[in-house]
């Protein structure tokens with residue numbers, strides 16, 4: 001298959017991308033616009049990019065909002081209560097069906113790489129076992145990384161450490177954590193030391209729900225970063241949320257950034273979820289409840305955007321479209337300056353791929369997997385401004401999804 005008339009990010013001119021089976025065989029500049037053969041694809045001067053990445057979602061909880069009751073206050077705490085009611089009804093098949101439905105929604109929007117957090121604070125590890133099957137059964141659609149996520153804590157939950165170890169033995173790819181939720185500061189710190197040691201021993205990646213609160217005293221990020229620095233594991237470690245950083249004072253944050261840079265860890269922000277759940281103890285002025293996305297980016301560190309939830313007790317909206325998250329995130333994070341806009345797709349492509357350690361399994365380069373998207377606009381700015389879409393998604397050299405844009409007739 002050949003994709004003609006493709007525009008590539010950061011390069012001038014039009015390109016022809018030749019796929020040989022499941023690999024990219026050639027990328028050649030075109031001297032003129034080409035008319036594609038019947039079996040080929042025409043990018044028509046629009047961007048061709050590697051697939052979008054969903055770096056942070058909870059597939060075991062998606063599509064449960066309102067079952068049995070809606071979260072009426074919209075708070076994180078009522079979300080936990082509503083989830084406890086729904087969790088009692090969860091079955092193996094129910095988890096698999098909802099996860100697969102959600103994966104279809106992600107695929108419809110050009111996502112081919114997903115990292116999902118799965119609650120392992122369950123003596124039967126039922127959701128994890130279901131998700132391990134989903135990972136195998138959806139390989140033709142996405143590459144799925146599973147995080148062993150201790151929703152109710154590692155140290156504060158009965159047999160929490162053993163459940164984490166068991167989850168990794170069963171085949172989870174990533175070690176998770178939730179230090180700010182542990183009962184005490186000491187438990188939070190020891191949970192991080194435990195999970196980093198487990199990751200080092202097992203060779204797994206790390207992705208910790210870290211400081212997901214407006215409490216400026218929640219300072220587990222420094223512990224995670226220092227553990228990553230000392231162990232030389234920064235490239236394999238992600239800190240998700242870190243919303244407390246939005247409430248840290250600048251003096252502390254300036255010292256913290258020195259460590260963060262040395263550690264080399266990545267960051268995931270979930271802007272729609274965080275602006276919805278955080279700031280809930282404020283009247284006015286009301287905090288935004290996000291980490292310092294623009295500042296992390298300006299400091300040369302790696303940061304990307306994720307959806308977190310789709311129609312679950314914590315967040316009632318969502319349709320799988322990561323471009324919606326990008327647009328909201330750029331607004332919320334004060335990133336509508338042209339310099340940010342013109343490279344905004346980094347936040348849902350290359351940066352996310354780096355956080356997920358996709359390495360040479362990702363990117364438009366000769367010899368890499370023939371996974372790519374044809375978008376509906378010629379550059380990053382126009383993609384965001386026009387609320388564009390992924391029009392074609394190609395995976396393993398074959399068309400996985402094709403979208404027909406809506407047409408408007410004026411009378």
Ligand code: FE2
Pocket residue numbers: 056057058117209308
């Ligand atoms: Fe999360």
